[in-house]
Amino acid sequence: MNIEEFRNYCISKKGVTESFPFDEHTLVFKVMGKMYALCGLERVPTQVNLKCDPERAIALREEYDGVIIPGYHMHKAQWNTLMIEQLPPKLILELIDHSYELVVAKFTKKLKAEFDTLE
Structure with missing residues (x-):
């Protein structure tokens, strides 16, 4: 996956x-x-940071040693840095979705109600 494909997928989400x-x-x-x-x-190489469940973040870093690392300039327990050109595109899409879902799950009631009204 290249940076433009990454961008297009990220920006397409609600x-x-x-x-x-x-x-x-x-x-x-x-x-x-x-x-x-x-x-x-x-x-x-092309790098992106994505939010991740702390336990899953550790498992991913172990499985993809040197390709998924603790988040650069981020909270290391909750963010990973991915070298996206060295990972399967399907995994990257899954991790983008995971990051997005983690953030949406933490919305306040007010923000969630506003989000739910979007197309």
């Missing part, structure tokens, strides 16, 4: 916006204002 809140090289994806994915556009 309630998602993209922006550059940190600098002109770090693209951030938020669902209802809550960050669920980001990527450094100038990082080589």
Whole structure:
């Protein structure tokens, strides 16, 4: 998977916006204002950060040693950095969905109600 495919999938999800809140090289994806994915556009190899259940994060790091690592500049227990060109696209899509779902599950009642009204 390349960065454009990653971006297209992330932005296609319900309630998602993209922006550059940190600098002109770090693209951030938020669902209802809550960050669920980001990527450094100038990082080589191509790297993205995704939120992850802490236990699953550890298992993924062990299984994909050096290809999935603790989240760069993120809370290490809850974020992973993925070298996306070295991983199966199906796994990346699954991990994007997982990150998105973790964030949506933590919405307040008010935010969840607003989210539910979106198309």
